[in-house]
Amino acid sequence: MSEPSPAESPAAMALHFTELTLQLAELLLHEMHRFAALHRMDIVHLRALLFLDRANRYSNTLAGLTDYLGLTKGTVSKSVALLEQAGHLRRTPDSQDRRVQHLSLTASGEDVVQRLLTHLRLGDIARCMGMPQAEQATQMLRHVLSTCQRLNQRRAFGICQGCRHHQRTPMGGFCGLTQQPLDDDQSQRLCREFASPWLEVLES
Numbered sequence: 001m002s003e004p005s006p007a008e009s010p011a012a013m014a015l016h017f018t019e020l021t022l023q024l025a026e027l028l029l030h031e032m033h034r035f036a037a038l039h040r041m042d043i044v045h046l047r048a049l050l051f052l053d054r055a056n057r058y059s060n061t062l063a064g065l066t067d068y069l070g071l072t073k074g075t076v077s078k079s080v081a082l083l084e085q086a087g088h089l090r091r092t093p094d095s096q097d098r099r100v101q102h103l104s105l106t107a108s109g110e111d112v113v114q115r116l117l118t119h120l121r122l123g124d125i126a127r128c129m130g131m132p133q134a135e136q137a138t139q140m141l142r143h144v145l146s147t148c149q150r151l152n153q154r155r156a157f158g159i160c161q162g163c164r165h166h167q168r169t170p171m172g173g174f175c176g177l178t179q180q181p182l183d184d185d186q187s188q189r190l191c192r193e194f195a196s197p198w199l200e201v202l203e204s
């Protein structure tokens with residue numbers, strides 16, 4: 001068997017992979033900034049709304065948002081206050097622990113997120129790819145993101161149903177970490193306690 005050409009070598013592949021990933025990240029960030037400028041919004045506020053639209057009940061709090069954004073608690077508190085004033089966010093006390101407040105989007109916040117997602121057009125790209133390519137691309141991106149988060153000591157914030165604590169029972173989903181049931185909606189959301197089932201491979 002012949003040696004792989006330079007373009008197919010592992011080093012060239014790693015370089016192409018890095019270039020493409022960086023270009024994609026830069027393009028999406030640029031479009032987020034463009035959308036923010038068009039709508040006179042702060043990009044941190046957009047990131048907060050995007051996250052809170054997808055966060056589960058263990059994560060849609062000030063602490064969860066602070067972890068996700070990687071900013072100081074003071075900065076995130078101010079952003080939340082401004083988003084509340086603008087009518088995009090509301091706070092709801094937890095039904096069991098009144099000290100905990102959940103942050104959720106109002107109809108106006110949901111409208112911002114919907115318009116941002118339409119602007120980014122990633123959903124259109126996935127639909128054009130069709131199955132199973134879109135599914136494979138999603139798996140690959142999940143793998144890359146989880147690995148980067150782990151290597152950079154950032155929380156994973158993965159989708160609950162892919163977590164190693166997620167269990168399926170005859171009654172529905174169940175979280176092995178919190179020992180609480182999970183309905184289908186919560187199982188589809190982002191969680192700050194997410195633990196990837198395969199990341200031990202990286203550490204071994």
Ligand code: SF4
Nearest residue numbers: 160163166175191193
């Ligand atoms: S199963 Fe994992 S991701 Fe889901 S709620 Fe529990 S800790 Fe979070």
